[in-house]
Amino acid sequence: MTSVALAVVDGMPLFELAIPCTIFGPGNPEAVGAGYELTVCAPPGAVIGGWLRAETSRRLDDLVKADTVIVPACDDAMDQPPADLVEAVRAAHERGARIASICTGAFVLAAAGLLTGRRATTHWMYAPRLAECYPDVEVDSDVLYIDDGDVLTAAGQAAGIDLCLHMVRTDHGAATANRLARRLVVAPHRAGGQAQFVATPLPGPDDGAPSTNRHDLAGLLERTLEHLDEPVTVAVLARRAGMSPRHFTRRFAAVTGTSPLQWLLTQRVRRAQELLEVTDDSVDRIAERVGIGTPTTLRRHFHRIVGVSPIAYRRAFTEARGLRPPTAPPTPPGRAATTEATVPKATVPGADTATRAAPPPGAPAGPAPARTT
Numbered sequence: 229m230t231s232v233a234l235a236v237v238d239g240m241p242l243f244e245l246a247i248p249c250t251i252f253g254p255g256n257p258e259a260v261g262a263g264y265e266l267t268v269c270a271p272p273g274a275v276i277g278g279w280l281r282a283e284t285s286r287r288l289d290d291l292v293k294a295d296t297v298i299v300p301a302c303d304d305a306m307d308q309p310p311a312d313l314v315e316a317v318r319a320a321h322e323r324g325a326r327i328a329s330i331c332t333g334a335f336v337l338a339a340a341g342l343l344t345g346r347r348a349t350t351h352w353m354y355a356p357r358l359a360e361c362y363p364d365v366e367v368d369s370d371v372l373y374i375d376d377g378d379v380l381t382a383a384g385q386a387a388g389i390d391l392c393l394h395m396v397r398t399d400h401g402a403a404t405a406n407r408l409a410r411r412l413v414v415a416p417h418r419a420g421g422q423a424q425f426v427a428t429p430l431p432g433p434d435d436g437a438p439s440t441n442r443h444d445l446a447g448l449l450e451r452t453l454e455h456l457d458e459p460v461t462v463a464v465l466a467r468r469a470g471m472s473p474r475h476f477t478r479r480f481a482a483v484t485g486t487s488p489l490q491w492l493l494t495q496r497v498r499r500a501q502e503l504l505e506v507t508d509d510s511v512d513r514i515a516e517r518v519g520i521g522t523p524t525t526l527r528r529h530f531h532r533i534v535g536v537s538p539i540a541y542r543r544a545f546t547e548a549r550g551l552r553p554p555t556a557p558p559t560p561p562g563r564a565a566t567t568e569a570t571v572p573k574a575t576v577p578g579a580d581t582a583t584r585a586a587p588p589p590g591a592p593a594g595p596a597p598a599r600t601t
Contacts, residue, residue, distance in 0.1 A: 229265040230399065233286070233294035235317060235336070236270035237310050239303030242277030244330045247388040248298045251396065251408065258408040262400045267294070271312070288316040296326045296395070299333035300388070305354045309336040318342070321378070328380040328395065330388035338362040342379050349374050351384030389414055401545055402502040445469060445483050456496050457519045462488050496520050497533045504542040511538050 232252045236245060250256060252264045259266075269290045270282040291297050297320045302309060318340040321327050329337050334350040335358060337343050343365040350358050355369030368374065373382040373391040375398075382391035389412070397405035448469050452460065465488055466476035480488045496518040503514045515526040530538050 229263050230296065231265050231267065231294045232296045232298065233291050233320075234266070234268045235288060235291055235297060235299045235313055236268055236274055236276065236282050236284075237288075237303070237313050238271065238274045240274070240276050241301045241303070241331075242280065243385060244300035244333070244388055245276055247330065248300070248392055250412070251389070251392040256408070256411070258404065258411060259396075262396065262404055262408075269316075288312055291316045291320040292323050292325070294320060294325055296328065297321075298392075299327070299329045299336045301331035301333055301351075302335050305332040305335055305357055309339045314339045324378075326378055326380070326395075328382070328391060330382045330391065331384045334358060334381045335361070337379065337381065338365055343381070346376050346379060347374050348376075348379075348381040349383050350381065353384070401505045402498055403505050406502065445480065449484075452492065453495060456492075456499055457517055459519065460492065493529060494533065497526075497530055500526060500530060500538065501534065501541065504538055505545050514538070 232248065234245065234248055249266065249268075252259050252266045254266065267286050267290070268282060268284045269286040269288050270284055271288060274282040276282055297317060299313075299317060313336055317327060317336055321340070321342055327337060327342060329350075331351045332354050334343065334348055335354075338348070338358060338361070343362065345364060345366075347366045347368055348358075349355070349368050349371050352369045355367050358365065359367040369383075371383065372387040373380065373394060375394065380391060380395070382388045393405050393409055393414075396408055448465065451468075452465070462473050462477060465480075466473040469476050469479075471479065477488060480486075480491070484491050486494075497520075499518045500514050500520070503509055503517060507514075509517065511523045511526060515521060515523045518526070520526045520529065527537055530536075530541070534541060536544070
């Protein structure tokens with residue numbers, strides 16, 4: 229089991245607390261199947277959202293026992309975080325736990341010294357305050373979340389959903405995260421580097437959203453996701469949307485927070501991740517299925533976005549889940565065999581590290597994923 233502990237104190241907002249409870253809690257079959265065990269740690273009599281009392285036998289000192297500790301939003305970002313909460317979070321990190329914050333929970337991590345010298349984010353309304361109080365923290369108010377390995381921070385409110393799904397994806401792969409997202413009726417993946425100011429969240433295929441709540445590009449995006457193997461350009465997408473290329477590009481950025489081609493490339497790499505997890509297809513075949521074209525091109529983009537090669541990702545995923553790696557096809561006579569070595573994650577010049585996925589499941593950077601039976 230992978231233990232996840234929520235750090236709760238008096239006055240904590242309900243919404244930010246409900247996010248990890250819903251995603252990692254016992255009421256979610258996908259979370260239970262993934263091997264998560266959720267506990268709530270709080271001082272006696274803690275009241276959530278001004279009207280719910282946290283009845284739990286676990287105290288803040290118990291955070292040190294968890295593999296992952298999540299700190300939801302603070303009661304008031306203008307006040308100093310409770311000293312016992314700060315100390316408990318610091319102790320958990322020193323023991324080796326992965327620490328994550330949602331919204332103004334970043335103030336707790338900063339007070340514990342976990343963000344010193346790191347990039348971090350919080351709700352855009354409180355980003356100036358965080359930068360003022362903790363000048364040693366590089367505050368980025370333009371992203372949804374930042375994964376810095378053992379410390380993760382999310383922007384305001386709904387960005388906490390993106391961060392929690394990102395952690396599930398890191399621990400157990402894209403297929404599990406996508407199933408969980410589908411159950412929650414939310415987008416399977418929004419990159420951490422996506423802007424906080426997004427007019428409408430990106431729908432995934434079969435997300436079940438009522439048509440009255442869907443933006444004018446929803447149908448186009450769903451069709452594109454269903455036909456990733458087809459070649460497509462901005463001009464083609466604009467024509468399907470009934471817009472000029474310039475207007476379409478502006479509208480697309482307003483809806484998704486990114487450019488059409490960057491979104492398309494990210495979706496193709498994410499689909500490749502899932503195919504590497506659930507099929508025995510070769511890299512050549514997967515490149516065809518996701519529309520990237522050649523295996524060389526897939527390897528280049530996959531490494532840039534995910535941080536490792538496709539073969540290394542598949543190997544790490546199968547080893548983490550206790551599965552047998554697929555058998556490579558025999559090398560044709562007269563043709564030299566080629567292998568893909570595991571390449572350490574490196575920073576790409578000009579790339580925002582918030583948009584890079586964490587190492588694949590089983591990589592040593594994160595907590596060990598739960599074993600399946």
